Amino acid sequence: MGKPKETTPAPGRYPVDSGEVELLRDLDRPNGWLLSMAGVPQSYVDLEDPTYLEFEYVRLMADVIDVIDEGPLDVVHVGAGACTLPRYITATRPGSRHIVIEPDGALVRLVREQLRLRSVPSLKVRVTDGRAGAAGLRDASADLFVLDAFTGAVMPLELATAEYMGDVARVLRDAGTLLVNLADGKGLAFARRVVATVRGTFRHVALLAEPGVLRGRRFGNLIIAASPAPLPIATLARRAAGGLTQARLLADDDLTKFVAGASPIKDGDPVLAPTPPPDLFT
Structure with missing residues (x-):
């Protein structure tokens, strides 16, 4: 029997449990599709080329994934949207296994x-x-734990606490890697506290972001990479700086200065998660 015919996606608005999402065709790429909620882009996938990554922060996450030891990975994804990274990892590391939460x-x-x-x-x-x-x-069941969960444009606070990071550390293997996508703006107060929280659990931590975001000049995404084992900092810094995003990487003393005494987030702490400017996605 031949391969079943694949359904052609239908652009439009669709009700979901958390509200309504919109599925939009990319007019520049015939197989590219954008999933958005309340005007906030959530995921982008190219159905024929899963290695094509439209969003800058996803390319930064891929940079980290690409320097993990070769071979298939056991991956946990919390908040995967249209599953851009599972598709990417499967294409670049055949045999990988994914649990999407x-x-x-x-x-x-x-x-x-x-x-x-x-x-x-x-x-x-x-x-x-x-x-x-x-x-x-x-x-100890995962090589990679990807935390990319948002309610609209806001990271759920219960996924940014020391208690949750402790559970993530339990799930990761000794050389496993945690990737966290968060968003913040002027002052980066929330980002500093999330980094402090991750550093309270993981010995080796790095932060990657576009320079304007890292300086707190504009609202945007920051990527945390963490592991119980040493990270390939020099390799990651070169890849980030040489990519389309031209991102900076902070680690070791530079990251200590970035945190600047910010306290880890614990369950029940009153924390105000940052929200983007209303015109950011227009």
């Missing part, structure tokens, strides 16, 4: 039906929140 079941169904999620091998989705999902994972 996503609380919005209707969004998962939409991505399966419209964006060919079933074509990604060895991918399992657990419809639950990030805290419960991590609690249900086995000790």
Whole structure:
């Protein structure tokens, strides 16, 4: 029998458990699709070329993934959207296995039906929140833990605490890597506290971002890479600086200066998560 015919995605607005998302075709790439919510871009996928990464912060995450030891990975994704990184990792590291933790079941169904999620091998989705999902994972079961969860444009605070980072550390293997995508703006007060929280759990931590974001001049994404084992800092810095994003990397003493006495976030702490300027995505 021949290969089943794949469904052509249909652009439009779709109801999901958390509200409504919009699926938009990329007019410049025939197989490119953007998933957005309330005007905030959430995910971009190219259905024929999963190695094409549209968003700058996703390219930075891929830079970290690419320097992990060669071979297939066991990966946990908390908040994967349209599953851009699972597709990328599967294409660049065949044989990788993925557990995707996503609380919005209707969004998962939409991505399966419209964006060919079933074509990604060895991918399992657990419809639950990030805290419960991590609690249900086995000790030392993951090589990579990707935390890219947002409610609209805001990172859920319960996924930024010391208690949650402790659970993530339990799930990672001894040489495993944590990747965190967060967003912040002027002053970077939230980013400093999240970095302090991660450093309280993981011995080796680096921060990557576009220079304007890292200086607090504009709202944008910052990527934290952390591991119980040493990170290839020099290699990562070269890749980040030489890529399209031309990002900077902070580690060691530079990262200590960046944190500047910020305290880790604990469950129940009153923390104001940053929100983007209203015109950022227009």
